[in-house]
Structures are given as C-alpha cells and as structure tokens.
Amino acid sequence: MNKLFLYLIASFFILCTFQISGQTLNETQGTGSGVSITSGDYNTMYGDSTGTSLTTGSYNVFIGYLAGRYNTTSESVFIGYMAGYSNTTGFDNTFIGMEAGKSTTTGGDNTFFGAEAGEENTTGYDNTFIGEEAGTLNTTGYENTFVGEDAGQQNTTGYKNTFVGNEAGYFAGTGYRNTGIGDESLADVELGHHNTGLGDSAGIDVNRGIYNTFVGAATGVATEYADYNTFIGARAGWDNNRTNSLTNANRNTYVGFETGYTNREGEDNVGMGAYSDFDNNVRSRTTFIGAFATPSNNDVIMMGYSTFNDGQYSVLIGNESDNRGNYVVGIGHSHDIESTATYSIGIGKDADIDQAYATGVGSDVQITNVGGVALGATTVIGADNAIGIGREANVSGANSIALGYQSTVSTDNVVFIGNGSHTSIGGSVNWTATSDERLKKNIQEDVPGLDFIEGLRPVTYQFDEAKLKEELGGASLDYSEKVNQVYSGFLAQEVESLADAMGYNFSGLVKNTAHEGLYGIRYAEFVVPLVQAVKELNHKVSNQQDLIASQEETIKKYEQAFQQIEARLTLLENESSSKHTNGVVSKDQD
Numbered sequence: 001m002n003k004l005f006l007y008l009i010a011s012f013f014i015l016c017t018f019q020i021s022g023q024t025l026n027e028t029q030g031t032g033s034g035v036s037i038t039s040g041d042y043n044t045m046y047g048d049s050t051g052t053s054l055t056t057g058s059y060n061v062f063i064g065y066l067a068g069r070y071n072t073t074s075e076s077v078f079i080g081y082m083a084g085y086s087n088t089t090g091f092d093n094t095f096i097g098m099e100a101g102k103s104t105t106t107g108g109d110n111t112f113f114g115a116e117a118g119e120e121n122t123t124g125y126d127n128t129f130i131g132e133e134a135g136t137l138n139t140t141g142y143e144n145t146f147v148g149e150d151a152g153q154q155n156t157t158g159y160k161n162t163f164v165g166n167e168a169g170y171f172a173g174t175g176y177r178n179t180g181i182g183d184e185s186l187a188d189v190e191l192g193h194h195n196t197g198l199g200d201s202a203g204i205d206v207n208r209g210i211y212n213t214f215v216g217a218a219t220g221v222a223t224e225y226a227d228y229n230t231f232i233g234a235r236a237g238w239d240n241n242r243t244n245s246l247t248n249a250n251r252n253t254y255v256g257f258e259t260g261y262t263n264r265e266g267e268d269n270v271g272m273g274a275y276s277d278f279d280n281n282v283r284s285r286t287t288f289i290g291a292f293a294t295p296s297n298n299d300v301i302m303m304g305y306s307t308f309n310d311g312q313y314s315v316l317i318g319n320e321s322d323n324r325g326n327y328v329v330g331i332g333h334s335h336d337i338e339s340t341a342t343y344s345i346g347i348g349k350d351a352d353i354d355q356a357y358a359t360g361v362g363s364d365v366q367i368t369n370v371g372g373v374a375l376g377a378t379t380v381i382g383a384d385n386a387i388g389i390g391r392e393a394n395v396s397g398a399n400s401i402a403l404g405y406q407s408t409v410s411t412d413n414v415v416f417i418g419n420g421s422h423t424s425i426g427g428s429v430n431w432t433a434t435s436d437e438r439l440k441k442n443i444q445e446d447v448p449g450l451d452f453i454e455g456l457r458p459v460t461y462q463f464d465e466a467k468l469k470e471e472l473g474g475a476s477l478d479y480s481e482k483v484n485q486v487y488s489g490f491l492a493q494e495v496e497s498l499a500d501a502m503g504y505n506f507s508g509l510v511k512n513t514a515h516e517g518l519y520g521i522r523y524a525e526f527v528v529p530l531v532q533a534v535k536e537l538n539h540k541v542s543n544q545q546d547l548i549a550s551q552e553e554t555i556k557k558y559e560q561a562f563q564q565i566e567a568r569l570t571l572l573e574n575e576s577s578s579k580h581t582n583g584v585v586s587k588d589q590d
Helices: 002-022 450-455 465-472 480-484 491-503 522-588
Strands: 026-028 044-046 060-064 077-079 094-096 111-113 128-130 146-149 163-166 177-183 196-198 214-215 231-232 253-255 270-272 287-289 301-303 315-317 328-330 345-347 357-363 373-375 387-389 401-404 416-417 459-460 488-489
Touching: 450 491, 450 522, 465 480
Parallel strands: 026 044, 044 060, 060 077, 077 094, 094 111, 111 128, 128 146, 146 163, 163 177, 177 196, 196 214, 214 231, 231 253, 253 270, 270 287, 287 301, 301 315, 315 328, 328 345, 345 357, 357 373, 373 387, 387 401, 401 416
Antiparallel strands: 459 488
C-alpha cells in the first residue's frame, strides 16, 4: 500500500515537472484557443480560436473571438473581436477593441485602442492609435500617434504624424511629420508634411501644404496647397487660399483673432492684432500690427489701433491714422493723408496732408498744397512750395517762407522771420544779396538822388498794439516791449507818393508784405538813392569848386591888375608931386 502510494506521488510529481518545463502557466478558454502551443509560456487566451497559430510565443494576452488568430510571436495584447487577427510575426503590439489591428501582419510596437483602431495596418510599426477608427486605414505608416475618434482615419503610408482630437488628421493619406491637436485639426492633410495645427478645425483643409503652423480654432481653414504660413488666433487666416491656387497664398504670418481673415491669394504678409484684416482678397508684402488695422494695398507697413493704409510703399504708425497716398511716411495719432499726397511725410498727432511732396512735423500740422513744409505744432501751409517753421506758423503765399512762432505769410515769394512782437533781428555779419552782373538785364542809370532823398520825411514813431493784433494776428502775443519802444524811420505810404511823383519804381517799397495789403520798407535799399544823392552832391561840389577856382583866378587877375593900377597910381602921384614941387621952387627963384 505504501509503495503504491509512493509510486503515485512520484508519478504525479514527474508529470507536473514535465508540464512546467514544456508549458508554463498558459491559460486558455474557448474552442481552438491556443491549441497549437508547444513551448510558449505565460500566455492568456480567452475566446473562440484565440491564438490558434501560437506555438512558441510567450507573454501574450488574446481575449475575444479570433483575437490573435495567426499570431506566432511574443509579448502582444489583443483584446476584442478579431483584434490582431492577422498578426503573424509582429511583436510587442497592444490592440484593444473590435478589429483593432486586425490586418497587422509583421508590424511591431504598435498600440491600438478602440474599435477598428489601426484595422488595416499591416507592417506599420511604433504607432499609437487611440479612439474608434483611429488610424483605421494605416497600412505601412510608422511612428504615428492618433488619439480621438477617427483621428488619422485614412492615413495609409504617412509617418511620424501626431493627431489628437475627433477626426484630427482624418484624411492624412501619405502626409508625414504633421502635428494636429483639436477636433478636425489638419483633417485634410492628405499629402502635406511638417504642418502643425492646434485648435478646433485648425488647418482643416491644408491638403498638400507644407511647413504651415495653425494655432487657434478654425485658423487657416481654407489653406489648401499653400506653404510656409503661420496663423495664430481663432479664425486667423480664415480665407487664405480659398481659391486653391498652387502658386499663391504662401509665407503669410497672422497673429490675432480673425487676423488676415479676408486675404485669399496674397503672400508674404505679416499681421498682428484682433480683427486686423484686409479689405481686398489679394494683398501681398504687407506688415500690419494693431487691432482693427486695415492694409488696403500691397507693400504697406502700418502699426496702431484701427489704422488704415491704402498707399503702396507707405509706412503708417499711429492709432486711428488714415493714409491713402503712395510712398508716404506717417507717424502719430490720427493722421489724415490723402491719395494725392504721394511722396509726403507726416509726423505728429492729427497731421493733415493733402498734396504731394509735402513734409509736416508737429501736432495738428496742415498742408493743402504741393511741396509744402510745416515744422511745428498747428503750422498751416496753404500754398505750393511754401515753408512754415514754428508753432502756429501760417503760410498761404506760394514759394514763401515763414520762420517763427505765429509767423504768417500771405503773399507769394516772401521770406518772413518772426512775428509781430519781435523787436530786433540780427547776426554777426550782414545779409548778402545776389548781385552778379551776369544775372541782370535792362540795366539803366535812372535812380533819382537828391530830389528823392530831400523828399523823404524822417520820423520817429511807436506801434499801435490794437492795430498790430488786428492786422498781424497773435492775440496771445506780448506786444508790450514792441509798443513801448520808439523807432526811427519813414512812412511807407509817403515813400510811395514821393516815388510815384518822381516816376521812380523804388524796390525799397513793398506794397504787399508777408501780410497781404500791408506796406513795408526795405531800408537797406535806400542806400542806392543815397549813393546817387551823394554823387549828385559831389558833382555839385565839383562844379562849385571849379567855379570857385575860376573865380579865384579872376580875383587873382583882378588883384594883379589892381596892384598894377595901384603901382601906376603911386607912380603918377609921385610924378605929380614932383612936378608940383618943382613949380613952387621956380617961382621962388623968380
């Protein structure tokens, strides 16, 4: 009895030892489950025909009808109806879900989680598909990560793609090295590569585009075929390449909500700011920064809130500024530069420039004519080629210049320095006037002299403050020093009357000064009639000297004659006296 018991115990021990050395801890359940295992260990198979072809493979888990049906290798997990069904030599795969990885044959290191996830994968490897039908059509694509229902669903041979979100990268096809995160992000990246989409529907239609970056909900949703674009912000670049051009709509960069929303075929644009957008669907080479900025032409640069720039090759900086002219530079808040103001410059708040070749610097400058220059706040230029320098300077005379605070010129071809309150002007040298003979014609010696000078009435006077303010403006100016000073000079109207009476067109008289209607005098030009007067005086003096010399000669002759007469008289007197003496003596002798 004891021997029999010991024999049974020994036989059982031997049988157990043999079983452990051949098959260790395999667990199967279901018709045909693991029926071919020979030396495979640590396998778990539940379901009809699970792991049917497994012989030596180990560490596998197959759960579900036909799961791992043809698997021969190790370290795979297939859970679900027909999960990993066709896998033969693929290893380290994890397929969970109905028909997950169903067609995989030799691909390894794949993780498919979800119904039909990676269903058509054959040799693709290092893929991670999570979600119903994620990567369903992937065949040989490798190193892809698809997370979300239908994520990368139609990717076939594309590789190194990352799609996260419902239908993200749905039509990926053969595209590679793309990253799409968000529902339908890069959904149509069929042939494209190196694209990045982050946000709901970001770059949804990119197709064959390359090196595009879409960040934000619905960014670049129409960008199909276009390349090298960067859109950041919901709906940024919304209409980019809506026409599906194969050559346009490239290299655009938009940052902000609906930035660059309208542009379709424009290229090389850079825009930043919410709602900053074009008013035309074909604009190129623009740079615009600021919410609601509107680049309305090609080749513009602009910065500021609600700016509008329609001038090609123009630069506009400042909130709420508006430029319509080409080749313009505008800097400052609320500019207003018209389309006729080509080649103009405006710097300062509320600069208003209407004509070409103008330059305005200062707050509220205004230029309404061609070639005007305004330097100083509130300076106004209202004539062609006029220049105003100084705050509140005003020039309405063509080719005229006004220098100084509130300096005003209203006639043409005038240079006016200072305002009505100035009392002196000077410098270390005298003013030089051009006087080259080669520049002159109709030269006449008809300048009056003494008669003109003698007709002048020199006076002293003081200025009338009320009249100064009335005629010259500048109500805010301090005229006290000017009106208290006593001046010497002439009265322009008297000079006019004198010159007219003599028929003399005297250039020293200015009938219209910088202020139209006011008379003025150029005192330096009185030197000319003074010189003539001196010459006339000199001529008179010379004549008088000649006359005096002649008279002196005559007098000298008279003196000589007188001396001769005097000598003769003396002689006669002597002779007469002698005769008289002789007569008296004779009588006495008689």
